Amino acid sequence: MALHFPDMGESDSRSALLNGVREFAERRIAPIASKVDEEDRIPPEFYTEMKEQGLMSMLVPEEQGGLGLSTSLFAEVLEMISGYSGGIGLSLEAHNSLGLGHFSKYGSKELIKSTMPGILESGKPVAWALTEPRGGSDARGMETRATRSGNGFMIRGTKTFITHGYTADYIVLMAKTEKGITAFLVDGGSDGLKREQIKGKLGTRGPDTATLSFDDVFVPETNVLGEEGHGFEQAMELLDGGRIAVGAMGVGIARRALSLSVDYAKQREAFGSKIAGFEGIRFGLAELGTSTEASALLVKRAAELRDAGQPHRKMAAMAKYLSSQVAMEATRYAIQVHGGYGYFKGNVVERMYRDAKLLEIGEGTNEVLKLVISSEMFR
């Protein structure tokens, strides 16, 4: 099915789609968001529901059985959802932009044909394993090795902080062969793969996190993604997209935090009048509203460049760098506006404050992003 819209203008189709996502977020995500956070668990049946909704195959091209959304539209969908649940937003972000995104973009035709339908049908997220215990930011220094063995490779090493790592049926793994860093699609049922769940995340709770140990895990040659030795470039290319998506999550969290604050300020009274009338409240909202829209424009610009096939590494890094900080500031201020009520568990802004923190760390810490941005500036 061709998913362009010959009958309607681009903006009509976009708004129809986003209205659908908003309705799903309000009716299906908002009621469970607090439980997802509290239990640090997204129920399997909710993944099935998200699959049926189309949310588990957003970036997969139509010919592979996905929705084939543009980066721009995908970012807007994530923005909308992350405002309601950072945990569910993160799960969709990591699965669509990294795990499934990597496989879909670099898997061979044969591997896509044999494996993609099952992945899409299962509705289960695909994990993406780059970070290691000794270093997340220093990806080139990874220690996981893939050694040639028969018609494939034997993998040894450890990956950690892997989102969906505990439950994923498939893991996209970066490991070093003699030709350099290489990406593999690893079957979650492989012998020698051990998973240990990591509990206790501060925010974006919901998707599981795990440490994965590979003790001579065999992966057939056919499961190499793209060319051997090109895994690092692939990962960086995927992260460029991922950073736009994380940037969009930040915009969504900031926008909703501010909108909840406006609603609260309109009804909360102090000193005999609504606090919405106080400049002390209004000016902060004005400042953060401005920063939020500025970061939204950066995310939009980076997404448009990616969609147009233009260089966008710097813009994507800038988008995440700015929007993650704005999300932190906006949620911090939202708690301030809510006062004591905002400080307690069960209040949405308290959760959003914790959710926002991840955005300054995941998919490149903001320090790494500053390296990326400056190295692009000095090229």
Add this chain to the structure above:
Amino acid sequence: MPLSIVVLVKHVYDEGQLKVDAATGLVSLQGVPGKVSTFDRNALEAALRLKQKFGGTVTTLTLGSEEANKSIREALAMGVDNAFLVRTDDLLKLDSRQVVEGLAGGLSKMPKWDIVMCAEGSTDVYSSVIPAMLAEKLDVPYLSYLRSIELEGQTLKGDRSLEKRVVTVECELPAVVSVVSEIYEPRIPTLLQIMAAMKKQITTFDFRDMNVEGEARYSLEGMFAKAVDRKKVMFEGSPSEVASKLVDSMAKEGLI
């Protein structure tokens, strides 16, 4: 027997976004976005469930401007098979008789139908007279305000809630039916359905070809917001504290 159900869908102003001039109380429609009349989605859900059970088709009929295509596409995304628009840019200038004649004109150009399904009212005007007038015009029975629907052969049955009772009503098809919003929660279309709905055909007729004679016998002169004085008192504390504060306050006001 496969059913042919027509659902009336209206594109209305989003009542949540109406702007009221504080000084004059005048309601301005300038720049207010449109949306599908909320209750129509419950009627669509009822029709789609009948289709799921008995087979057949669900078609929508809308009277409105080209802008109404947005609401029609929402209905198509929910699983509607065909859609018809009787186009007029002057919907607000039509009286109920003209609306009904326009809709009846549209129905006469559409494939044969068994049920015309309506919501209990539209979320803008909420006159709730259209289904009854349409049934009269079409000379078919009308079951109003149903909260449940069943079909046995050619007999349509349903329950209607009255204040302290529930009455069960029935009639033979073809018929016009109106349903209350409680009947079913509308389904959420998937992203794929929304995308596919963008490409579906909407058949358009011109209202001027519907042979609606005569002038409107009443007209909309303007809209005013009714000022309602509410105290809007917020109580804070634990549920039991809030409950006793509420009771105390109501007692103080002489309400209990």
